[in-house]
Amino acid sequence: MSKVNVGLVQMTCTANKPENLAKAISKVKEAAKKGAQVVCLQELFTSLYFCDVEDHDNFQLAETIPGPSTDELSRVAAELGVVIIASLFEKRAQGLYHNTTAVIDADGQYLGKYRKMHIPDDPGFYEKFYFTPGDLGYKVFKTKFATIGVLICWDQWYPEAARITALMGAEILFYPTAIGWALTQDEATNVEQYNAWQTIQRSHAVANGVHVVSVNRVGEEAGVKFWGGSFVANPFGTVMYQASHDNEEVILQELDLQKTDYYRTHWPFLRDRRIDSYQPITKRLIDEE
Secondary structure: OOEEEEEEEEOOOOOOHHHHHHHHHHHHHHHHHHOOOEEEEOOOOOOOOHHHOOOHHHHHHOEOOOOHHHHHHHHHHHHHOOEEEEEEEEEEEOOEEEEEEEEEOOOOOEEEEEEOOOOOOEOOEOHHHOOOOOOOOOOEEEOOOOEEEEOOHHHHHOHHHHHHHHHOOOOEEEEEOOOEEEOOOOHHHHHHHHHHHHHHHHHHHHHHOOEEEEEOOEEEEOOEEEEOOOEEEOOOOOEEEEOOOOOOEEEEEEEEOOHHHHHHHHOOOOOOOOHHHOHHHHOOOOOOO
């Protein structure tokens, strides 16, 4: 298909997991009613962002994938005829957990999962305490409406992840996200951080000639104001839509996938790649000689 309607669900969450899932499903239905064909939910949408503390009790929030949430979302996807991108806390085995996104096709079929590769560890974002780095590699999913690539939050800062996923055939890069400002920060710092976050993702769109869809949460949790600002960028980095920093939103945006060929032929970055010279990128640091 040339044109695809994507839905973005930007919402607040509570400590009640069933209520969060029900709320997300309600907003998926709202997006579908607007005409969405692919709906992306924010990172870890079934709970508060629990990684603000290192607390073993939070492991109780995890579930298998496939599992209860994907089963329910599969029924919704089949009922509405939409693709659902769902970020969940995965319990892989006793003592082994991942930050994982499941992709469900428009007929309700579970297509597979992507496990977050880059795991941060910063004040208020203690993800290394909870998540084992992904071991499935980068993934694309051939859905009814488009071939999509899914990366997660901290993956946003790494051009290598976007490049590899695009080279695998992704027509759209989706980034479920949970990122925010410390409540003690000044406005200038807030603006700089948001701009950097959006700029790096827009650059992935430009470098790879694909649409980028980034979906963040909103609301205040444990000293952090999640900055929302979910957005869609076209294959040359132009922002097609940007959500507010404060409000819940269900966004519909039409994407013309033929724009990829247009931008890649007019700005042939993929053609001119010097793949023979890129071996050093696999090193942590290139030592001076």
